[in-house]
Amino acid sequence: MLSIRNIDVYYGDLQALWDVSLDIEDLKITSLIGSNGAGKSTLQLAITGLVTPKNGTIHAGENRLDNQPAHKIVDLGISMVPEGRRLFPDMTVLDNLEMGAFSRKARGKLGETMEWVYGIFPRLKERIHQRAGALSGGEQQMLAIGRALMSRPSFLLIDELSLGLAPLVVRHICRILEEINHSRGITLFVVEQNVRMALELADYGYIMENGRIVGQGESRGLLNSEDIKAAYLGTH
């Protein structure tokens, strides 16, 4: 289980996260929802070690994360699909995927992992030698997820999956994520602005506003709650 306890995160003198605590349970899909700029991405950055909390701790099981550099955290089995995909635009699909398996542990099983990823995203296999920057939005998202999977993670963090994607594509990817979670037992932490999608996908949800956790609960319950409906679900 990945547990975050009372972390504060600053950018220079600007505080972005205030006393945030949350648990990501093994094998489950947990989501973090909230409006734009609420601090959700900052939390992801803190987990993966790209940003260091001033106070508090982050643990993945026995291992402490908040005092480690980013590349070590990948070795611990935590992988992230960053906001906006962030592929290596001048590298091919194949290169991007292979880069995902950079860590020594993953490199040994490169071939096997790649076969698995192609199985999930056959579209990628077709585009193997294309420049990542030339793919469509949906394909890029698939590549980004595929790349993150290449490190054979036990935790997968996904930041703003739905950004800029057509609803049909989003639904397709969500189904794939569910499948990965069930069949390979990969824990998912999904950070999303699209509240409905996030809560339909996840088992458990947290709500963040202004850098603070303001609510949590079973996602079904949240979906049905009047407050959530009023705040986030509008007329959809």
Place this chain on the structure above:
Amino acid sequence: MSLKPKKVVVPALIMAVLFALPVFLKGDYYLTMVCSLFLYVTISQGWNLLGGYTGQINVGQSAFFGISALVTRLLWAGGIPFIPALLCGALASVVLSLVIGIPALRLRGHYFAIGTLAVAWIAFLAVENLFPGVTFLPGKYVATYSLLPRYYLFLVIMLSTIIVVSLVVHSRMGLAMESIREDEDAAQASGVNITKYKVIAFVISSFFVGLAGGAYAYFHVSYYWYLPFILMWCFEPILITFIGGVGTIWGPIIGAFCYVALKEVFALTLGEVNVLIFGAVFIFIILFFPKGIIGVPEKLREYLFRKEKGSRAARQKNMNV
């Protein structure tokens, strides 16, 4: 722009002191050093307008300094009275800035730096070949040579540079320029005509650098024609502005002061290895004082409150994400 009494009195006092200085400074050595100081303030402040405020790093300022020195010297030694010659020199510098500037300012980031450096190199190589040897002042000028008018020339040029740059920087133009430095795309999106302001900054900068170049030609009795074109004239204003604090009016002034003092001290005390030590100090300053001397008080504050070292390191690291 409000003119508080203090803001006028203090500068006026300083100016009075500077004008009266030759009375108290006995000896050519000191006057020459002060002239040198004024020169460096001028070219650094000129650079600062384009580089520090508008964010266009001009690494080729020696070409502008040099071309003005060249034109001024040619005209003046050829018989034209000095002031018109000086203005022609400055004009040459401005023309060069327009010829180079309009295409070059389309280049972003390091391309502009490389491009201007290339211009400076071309100028140096061309002059080295086209004007080999030394330029000597005609006898009549040597006979009547006096340090005093030269001192005042440098002083007036420096003061006018500081005043004009100051006025520009505090005006709407200055705001536009700083917005270009911060984020060109955002500035453009806000309706700022970035090319226009870049060119204006370039022209003003080159004009004053040109004046300095002409004054240089006036000051030295004899020198190798290529001397005003050597690359040091490119790097010194950048270093000086850096030392003092980029993007501030006082930065080039403080920086020039420290630079001239340091160079003099090193030349006097260290002999053969003075350039070497100088290079080492150069590096040290850039690595440890990225904000320049103006940033020193802030650095001191950071240093003194090291109790929060761990978290401060964390916050600083996050800033660079």
Place this chain on the structure above:
Amino acid sequence: MEIGQFVIYGVINGSIYALVAVGLALIMGIMGIFNLAHGAMAMIGAYISFWLFQDAGIDPFLSIPISMGILFIIGLAMYKGLFASMKAFSPGQKIRNSMLVSFGLVLIIENVAVLIWTANEQRVSTAYSGLTFDLAGLRMPYIGLVTIILAVLVIFGLHLFLKKTFFGRSIWAISQDYQCAKLMGIHVDRTMLIAFGIGMSLTAVAGAIISQYSVSPSIGLDWVNKSLIIVVLAGVGSIGGVFYAGLLLGVLESVSAYFVGVHYTGVVSLVILLVILVFRPQGIFAREAGR
């Protein structure tokens, strides 16, 4: 001398230029560090070859591995001491700071070189230095042939290294997205350090060749000037393009010397740079990294 001979010399010179420039292409193009001391490093490489030849009798081509090793270590120290602190700067800041710091370095290096080796020109003269063979009626110096071969090997070797090996690709990845590279498990700091060392060690190859023509403490600035032109011509980020750009520059310079005289070849190369910057700042050969 007929123009064909000029072309041959142009190709040889171009190969030397390319060899000097390739290290800069790696460091500046891919790591974003504007290293004005790059030419001075080639000068150091040349002096090392000279020293090894003078004092130990080792042929300059054979001593290349040694001088590469020395320069690699110097490069590591340089990066750790000077540029590592700039790793997270914005591109503009990085360029400005690295340019200034490296300028200070040039002052130091050139003066140290004068102190150690004096300001006189030095040259390595081997048994085969002046030898040439006949190539379709023109003369091709043996050294020249080796130079061209070395240039091809080193440059395309580096290109393949960056494209095919994991380590090489991690360097490339870092240049495209620094943060993301970390997420891949790439040890970014260590990688940059080694990449810089590699970039420096490559100048040793050029140095070995330069030592056979002429070396003095002041040649550094000229070399970095040529290298900049080539890097920009090739397209910032392109490694293979450095070879072609080097050849182009070398031949153009040589041929223009035929028409304009030797003194202005420097001007020719700079004018070429300016023209390229104005019309095609991404470089002629930028297919891969069009930044």
